[in-house]
Amino acid sequence: MSPGAPDRQKPYRQTNEEPRVPAPVAADPTSPTEVVCLGESMVTFLPSHPGRLADVPAFTRTIGGAESNVACALAAAGHPVKWISRVGADGFGDHLVEAIGAYGVDTSAVRRDADGRPTGIYFRTATDRSTTAHEVAYYRAGSAASAMSPDTMERADLFSGRVLHLSGITAALSDDCLALMRELAERGPGRPLLSFDVNHRPALWRDDSGPDVLLAIARGADLVFVGDDEAAQLWDLHSPRAIRAALPEPAVLVVKAGADGATAFVRDEEDGADTVTSVPALAVDVVAPVGAGDAFAAGFLSATLRGLPTGARLRHGHLMAAAVLTDAGDVCVPPARAHADRLAALDDAAWGALRLGPGWTSEAAGRTAVATDSTTSAESVAAS
Numbered sequence: 287m288s289p290g291a292p293d294r295q296k297p298y299r300q301t302n303e304e305p306r307v308p309a310p311v312a313a314d315p316t317s318p319t320e321v322v323c324l325g326e327s328m329v330t331f332l333p334s335h336p337g338r339l340a341d342v343p344a345f346t347r348t349i350g351g352a353e354s355n356v357a358c359a360l361a362a363a364g365h366p367v368k369w370i371s372r373v374g375a376d377g378f379g380d381h382l383v384e385a386i387g388a389y390g391v392d393t394s395a396v397r398r399d400a401d402g403r404p405t406g407i408y409f410r411t412a413t414d415r416s417t418t419a420h421e422v423a424y425y426r427a428g429s430a431a432s433a434m435s436p437d438t439m440e441r442a443d444l445f446s447g448r449v450l451h452l453s454g455i456t457a458a459l460s461d462d463c464l465a466l467m468r469e470l471a472e473r474g475p476g477r478p479l480l481s482f483d484v485n486h487r488p489a490l491w492r493d494d495s496g497p498d499v500l501l502a503i504a505r506g507a508d509l510v511f512v513g514d515d516e517a518a519q520l521w522d523l524h525s526p527r528a529i530r531a532a533l534p535e536p537a538v539l540v541v542k543a544g545a546d547g548a549t550a551f552v553r554d555e556e557d558g559a560d561t562v563t564s565v566p567a568l569a570v571d572v573v574a575p576v577g578a579g580d581a582f583a584a585g586f587l588s589a590t591l592r593g594l595p596t597g598a599r600l601r602h603g604h605l606m607a608a609a610v611l612t613d614a615g616d617v618c619v620p621p622a623r624a625h626a627d628r629l630a631a632l633d634d635a636a637w638g639a640l641r642l643g644p645g646w647t648s649e650a651a652g653r654t655a656v657a658t659d660s661t662t663s664a665e666s667v668a669a670s
Contacts, residue, residue, distance in 0.1 A: 322447040326431030327351030328406040350616040359584035361390035378405035399430035435462035458490035471506030482507035565600035571643035577616035601630040
């Protein structure tokens with residue numbers, strides 16, 4: 287499908303002046319929670335070596351889920367975060383709650399299913415999700431999380447942070463989950479800033495409603511993350527400006543273009559004009575190409591909560607994505623804030639020369655010497 291463009295073409299400007307946008311504000315100003323992440327997390331089984339699932343002899347157990355990935359990354363970066371979901375009354379549910387909580391995430395609002403629905407699990411190959419060689423075997427149909435609905439999830443919990451982060455995966459899980467997502471996408475008093483990652487997973491949709499559903503939810507959000515490949519597949523849109531024309535409602539729209547970087551459209555709340563900022567991606571020695579989108583969202587949200595300018599938000603998104611790309615799991619420990627801030631503050635030439643490899647987030651890597659000459663500086667942190 288191809289959504290119609292709005293009647294009025296949005297004005298654009300290229301400027302170093304930051305637009306005036308609303309800051310994330312909690313419904314309850316006394317709440318210590320900065321971000322609430324709602325969505326299913328699953329026990330993930332990673333392959334012991336590359337190859338088809340049929341040929342992999344052993345797997346390592348870990349955790350995975352778009353929204354819990356964001357929660358873990360934000361908590362590891364020092365933000366008070368709450369993850370809300372439903373898990374089975376089983377050992378895998380125990381593992382999820384304990385593992386996510388170990389990152390410092392508040393799991394007090396996670397509910398156990400009393401009706402025998404299990405915790406979801408999945409197996410995946412080590413290849414890039416965008417390639418035909420990538421395989422994922424989900425065992426999540428009828429999971430405890432698929433029973434999330436407006437009736438089973440407490441609004442007081444959902445609205446307890448400055449930001450509520452959702453993804454399009456939840457909308458595909460069940461009719462109940464879709465009803466919950468539609469309700470949360472309705473603008474109204476008391477709703478925190480709504481962050482939405484489109485996160486299109488075609489295999490999860492039971493019919494062809496995905497494009498319309500995800501577009502409607504995105505239009506109800508305040509901050510939207512979408513990949514250019516997703517927009518092309520979902521809505522036949524093939525440029526950041528075309529995507530913005532189809533999504534004029536969010537105050538902030540971030541279009542991710544993989545190795546080509548990301549572009550943010552930020553609408554000024556006073557004059558309605560968009561400020562457009564683009565930042566190239568980093569050169570990375572990839573270990574596992576999974577989880578980068580969730581990590582990018584976490585980095586961008588972290589910088590947003592800190593009130594950093596748009597360019598820095600995009601750079602912190604790229605840095606967090608680089609952290610997970612250079613690690614084998616879907617979640618990893620991010621760089622120390624001072625280290626990330628130092629890299630994000632590099633000039634354009636140094637940023638373009640930066641190359642990151644496994645281990646770059648460690649304290650030792652953070653002390654890697656910076657080569658400086660009279661015109662620029664660059665840091666290269668690679669696997670030894």
